[in-house]
Amino acid sequence: xxxxxxxxxxxxxxxxxxxxxxxxxxxxxxxxxxxxxxxxxxxxxxxxxxxxxxxxxxxxxxxxxxxxxxxxxxxxxxxxxxxxxxxxxxxxxxxxxxxxxxxxxxxxxxxxxxxxxxxxxxxxxxxxxxxxxxxxxxxxxxxxxxxxxxxxxxxxxxxxxxxxxxxx
Numbered sequence: 532x533x534x535x536x537x538x539x540x541x542x543x544x545x546x547x548x549x550x551x552x553x554x555x556x557x558x559x560x561x562x563x564x565x566x567x568x569x570x571x572x573x574x575x576x577x578x579x580x581x582x583x584x585x586x587x588x589x590x591x592x593x594x595x596x597x598x599x600x601x602x603x604x605x606x607x608x609x610x611x612x613x614x615x616x617x618x619x620x621x622x623x624x625x626x627x628x629x630x631x632x633x634x635x636x637x638x639x640x641x642x643x644x645x646x647x648x649x650x651x652x653x654x655x656x657x658x659x660x661x662x663x664x665x666x667x668x669x670x671x672x673x674x675x676x677x678x679x680x681x682x683x684x685x686x687x688x689x690x691x692x693x694x695x696x697x698x699x
Contacts, residue, residue, distance in 0.1 A: 535575040537574075537593040538591070538593060560600045659693070
């Protein structure tokens with residue numbers, strides 16, 4: 532496997548998608564303005580490349596002739612950038628009073644643990660809640676295979692079930 536390769540995100544969202552891998556954020560963007568244009572990103576780190584290609588339902592080596600757009604690429608976490616100053620402590624924040632209006636989940640028990648009850652860091656929890664349900668399921672299958680989640684659940688319920696599995 533070479534040191535760098537253009538990777539295609541099979542899951543396409545309007546404007547592209549950002550994915551985290553080994554403390555870096557990869558920005559997959561449409562190669563051009565054509566409908567169904569491949570979403571591409573150049574991946575140079577061999578470990579990250581192996582990680583993306585291991586997720587067969589989400590990524591593959593791009594074999595076409597289009598180039599990754601200029602706004603694709605990778606952003607390392609702030610603490611990995613040489614000379615970066617530490618982030619200031621975040622100001623106290625309040626949780627929103629109400630999340631998005633999801634359809635009722637017929638399988639969710641009435642006494643399910645409230646959101647944020649533990650098991651996941653707030654950053655990972657927020658990241659998962661921003662994903663499509665299929666992406667949450669793929670993440671759980673890889674990282675928490677004991678989580679009892681179903682496609683009919685709303686995302687918040689899926690994340691709560693992941694936390695329950697992590698908490699034992």
